[in-house]
Amino acid sequence: MAHQEVALPLALPSTEKHYMTLSREGPLFILHLHNKDNRFTTEVCKAIIHALQVVEDTFLAQKEPTEMALITVGDGKFFSNGLDVAHAREYIPFMDSYLTMLKKLLTFTIPTVAALNGHAFAGGCMLALAHDYRVMRTERGFMCMNEIDIKAPLHPGMNALLRYKTTPKTLRALVLQGYRFNSDEALAADLVDEICPEKELMATAKKLALKWAPKAKAGIVYRQLKEELSTDTIRLLSVPYNRLESSRL
Amino acid sequence: MSEVSFPLAIPSADNHLMTLHQEGPLFILHLHHKDNRFTTEFCRGILYALQVVEDIFNDSEDPVDMALVTTGEGKIYSNGLDLMHAVSYIPFMETYLLMLRRLLTFCIPTVAALNGHAFAGGCLLALAHDYRVMRDDRGYMCMNEIDLPANLPPGMAGLLRYKMTPDTFRNCVLQGHRFPAKQALDEKLVDVICPGTEVLPKAKELALKWAPKAKSGIIYRQLKEEMYADVVRLLSIPYNRLAPKM
Numbered sequence: 001m002a003h004q005e006v007a008l009p010l011a012l013p014s015t016e017k018h019y020m021t022l023s024r025e026g027p028l029f030i031l032h033l034h035n036k037d038n039r040f041t042t043e044v045c046k047a048i049i050h051a052l053q054v055v056e057d058t059f060l061a062q063k064e065p066t067e068m069a070l071i072t073v074g075d076g077k078f079f080s081n082g083l084d085v086a087h088a089r090e091y092i093p094f095m096d097s098y099l100t101m102l103k104k105l106l107t108f109t110i111p112t113v114a115a116l117n118g119h120a121f122a123g124g125c126m127l128a129l130a131h132d133y134r135v136m137r138t139e140r141g142f143m144c145m146n147e148i149d150i151k152a153p154l155h156p157g158m159n160a161l162l163r164y165k166t167t168p169k170t171l172r173a174l175v176l177q178g179y180r181f182n183s184d185e186a187l188a189a190d191l192v193d194e195i196c197p198e199k200e201l202m203a204t205a206k207k208l209a210l211k212w213a214p215k216a217k218a219g220i221v222y223r224q225l226k227e228e229l230s231t232d233t234i235r236l237l238s239v240p241y242n243r244l245e246s247s248r249l
Numbered sequence: 250m251s252e253v254s255f256p257l258a259i260p261s262a263d264n265h266l267m268t269l270h271q272e273g274p275l276f277i278l279h280l281h282h283k284d285n286r287f288t289t290e291f292c293r294g295i296l297y298a299l300q301v302v303e304d305i306f307n308d309s310e311d312p313v314d315m316a317l318v319t320t321g322e323g324k325i326y327s328n329g330l331d332l333m334h335a336v337s338y339i340p341f342m343e344t345y346l347l348m349l350r351r352l353l354t355f356c357i358p359t360v361a362a363l364n365g366h367a368f369a370g371g372c373l374l375a376l377a378h379d380y381r382v383m384r385d386d387r388g389y390m391c392m393n394e395i396d397l398p399a400n401l402p403p404g405m406a407g408l409l410r411y412k413m414t415p416d417t418f419r420n421c422v423l424q425g426h427r428f429p430a431k432q433a434l435d436e437k438l439v440d441v442i443c444p445g446t447e448v449l450p451k452a453k454e455l456a457l458k459w460a461p462k463a464k465s466g467i468i469y470r471q472l473k474e475e476m477y478a479d480v481v482r483l484l485s486i487p488y489n490r491l492a493p494k495m
Contacts, residue, residue: 053340060339092307092467093300107487220339220489227487238485240354240474 006054012047019044022051027067027213028206029055034075039084040123045097049104056109065219069209070108072131073115073202077141080124085152095241098123099157103237105130106161106230109223111212115205116192122146125174126158129165132226133212134192135205142180143191149178157237164233166191253301259294266291269298274314274460275453276302285327287370288334292344299351306356312466316456317355319378320362320449324388327371332399342488345370346404350484352377353408353477356470358459362452364445369393373405376412379473380459381439382452389427390438396425404484411480413438 009023019035031051035044055070074080088094105112105127114120114131118141125143128134136143145162147154154162154175162171170189173179183195196204215222227234257269266282278298282291299317306315321327335341352359352374361367361378365388372390375381383390392409394401401409401422409418417436420426430442443451463469474481 056340093303223487224489227489234487235482235485238482240470240481 038080067213082122160236281322314460316460329369407483
């Protein structure tokens with residue numbers, strides 16, 4: 001498949017339906033999610049997957065691998081508030097897209113940094129944890145897995161991702177308590193790598209991304225290493241998600 | 250979900266690699282692009298067709314009889330992977346394996362109408378269906394990787410292992426044996442064999458016979474996911490090749 005040049009910045013899914021924007025600054029790709037509280041629907045997940053594919057294709061089209069990294073950031077008070085629960089309940093194939101998105105991000109081909117501009121709840125917390133690195137603003141916003149409080153179970157792959165990226169005590173607080181980690185607590189619990197004031201967030205995230213971008217010169221090996229590290233998580237994220245609907249289907 | 254109208258040209262009317270038809274409870278996916286080799290685009294076309302059918306299935310108030318039949322064109326069902334594309338575009342295998350996985354655990358009964366050769370990746374496509382009808386006078390089922398030579402990623406080997414008896418599996422993979430219809434029937438690779446002109450009608454007949462099982466709703470897929478749990482897992486293992494440069 002010949003690499004087709006995509007013009008950046010790229011509005012996704014489309015200019016009429018503009019939920020997120022993919023742009024480029026030198027070696028850095030920036031995916032800016034700006035659709036209200038950035039909840040996941042099938043459409044949103046597919047757009048993120050599309051953005052990842054554009055970046056991956058650019059990476060692969062090079063003659064020699066160069067420095068590259070991806071930063072994801074939300075908008076306003078929200079990084080992401082998680083799954084659009086109504087949509088998830090009514091459209092059975094949704095979870096497939098969501099889990100695929102997590103899997104692709106988790107093993108993405110270049111270093112990834114999540115810039116937590118605000119709340120990262122439930123599915124949004126997992127999106128953050130699926131990145132290699134996290135920078136979180138201070139003063140406002142929490143990382144939280146509130147499934148316990150909304151009485152929702154966690155798919156095996158979602159559990160595996162948490163297990164893979166957090167220490168046992170933090171995992172227990174996240175999952176069994178629905179604990180809301182502010183930036184200081186998130187840093188102390190190793191949920192994030194750096195914290196900073198809101199106005200310094202993008203600069204700090206870019207600095208961290210530029211620091212690790214040279215690892216992309218490993219070429220396909222960067223991804224292969226991540227796939228081996230997270231092999232159990234990938235396997236579990238691939239377990240089909242089904243819910244027994246009480247009525248009909 | 251958006252309404253589609255049949256017949257549906259996929260990926261598009263100007264780039265018409267396959268057509269999805271609806272005939273009562275049956276969906277017919279007709280692959281008709283040269284020798285139906287898999288590229289990323291071709292696989293995505295099939296994935297899209299499956300999604301269209303699945304959405305219709307999910308949309309019905311109560312589950313009804315439904316089944317999917319796939320067929321190829323002319324002398325060939327499918328000749329397998331487009332190898333040039335596979336080696337030049339690294340993300341391709343992911344899409345191909347995903348397509349196999351989706352078909353293997355598809356939410357309604359599936360029948361492959363083997364109008365002709367099913368080689369390598371095309372043989373796997375056939376085996377990923379619940380049932381197979383094969384033309385009795387021409388064409389082979391064959392896994393010729395041994396002769397290319399090429400390896401079999403975990404999911405592809407796993408799919409074969411689960412859908413064949415041990416001796417057939419060995420002969421298929423280690424010998425690259427070409428199974429003509431009679432032998433394919435004897436060794437249980439296919440369910441029905443018949444003259445070429447009857448392949449599609451017999452496939453539809455078989456599909457209509459099992460279509461009522463779709464009334465089990467989401468259970469049909471869940472049962473297949475449990476039956477083939479190991480294959481699903483294996484098909485999900487990332488496939489990478491150490492390319493010389495990247």
